[in-house]
Amino acid sequence: MGTDRALAGLPHAGPVGVFDGGIGSFDMVRRLRAAYPKQDIIYLADRASFPYGSLTEHELLESVSRAVDALVGLGARSVILASNAPSVTILDQLAERSPVPVLGVKPPIAEALRAVQPDGRVAVLGAGMMIDSSALAGYVASEAANVGADEQRVVRVRADELIDLVESGEFLKPAVASEQVRGFLARLRATQEGIRALTLSSTHLPWLAGEFKRVAPELQLFDPADDVVASFASVNGGSREGRGELLCVATASERHTLEEFQGIIEALELDIKPNLITLVGGEP
Template sequence: MLYLADRASFPYGAKSEDALLASVGRAAQTLESLGASSIILASNAPSVTVLEPLRARVQVPILGVLPPVRAALTAIPDDRTLAVAGASVLVHSDALRHLISDAAGADADRVHAVAADELIALVESGAFLDQAKVEHPIAQFVAALRQQHPQLGGLSLSSTHMPWLATAIAEEAPDIMLFDPADDVVAEFARLATHGSGSLECLATESHRHPIQDFRTMLEKMRLDITPTLIEL
């Protein structure tokens, strides 16, 4: 398995859709050139907004991570609403509005797209590894959500950064059901996977704001036996 952490492209939330496509296009083409037989685009924003044009740039199958809107609405009580939380470029996109409309149908008014850039930044920076640094931002985020959407019953963690904060969010809001969009893509990938054993190779890009050493430090704090190799796309 090749795991590419394209830290040079952070933050996605501030990018236009064209800039997103350029970033993930470079990443996908690099993975394909290194022998990947399929690719998981492990980011909600480009999965919703630019997945189809991205697929046209490579020859191998690409799977995206999409908000589980219909499943979430089915799971929460009928008188409750669902928030889809993600990067600003996702939240304000026509693509997300169309996805919600198609998935929710007559229940589309029960679904609210909310920007969570401040929470995503906690993970990008590594601050999420220190509980004291996340408690206040999460409490503020949840309080603002409750004020804006008093009937909130579910929250889709529609940034692949946000599940790292799921435990802290659940402690702050135990009455709100949390949904991880990655669950569906794992099941979908099963048809492309092969049996056997292998190895994990981690590749990473860097920027002045997100140097590779910071990434290595995060991996060490998480006690993950992963050594990233620096590359340029």
């Protein structure tokens, strides 16, 4: 794995590695920094593997395993896989391989079902790979059973168009974001009745939470990151001895360049500078 001198001086006091295939996982970074101000974080945007939803489960496991190995190599004492699709489909296999604790993000279906009892329905929004997976079907059945609900009250909905909207940075244009969210919800309502709640089950989707609230204030929104942020202290102790340092590293490909990622960062007005790395076995 290649890196540069910018990585050399980071004080590692129990840093956590946070990653996914794009900008979506930075929302998790923001949440962690707010909850644990002294936590040191290594944020990896694995752009060379984006989108995770296009990979087979085998390819996905190999990809996220390389990312975890890279983060551990940089000093991470725990890792958050800030992507719902691999968390639902291959998290257990990843955790068995990892030398450090790994947390994932999964749709908060039971919580949403409890909130819309007795007959409201929940739409799980996410990447197509997760939505179509047998792993999610099993997870939905388990979560519904946990609260004594009919699993038919849970609707699985592909939201790839909204994920791409965020990853491209186009969501920063208010008119574009509003049109896309309105169209998405109109199509959802035309095919599914009784939707009372949405789970934002891609780490990209919380970037659109404000738009969802403006377009459909009657819908309850559930963010999978909530459970991870709440449980993180028990895994990593909150690392209160840290200094609140943030290191950003990124992979790149011909399709998704470092310059493209830097442009999105600047458009979001984030004060971070990505350092280019190459994951062992990954794309250069």
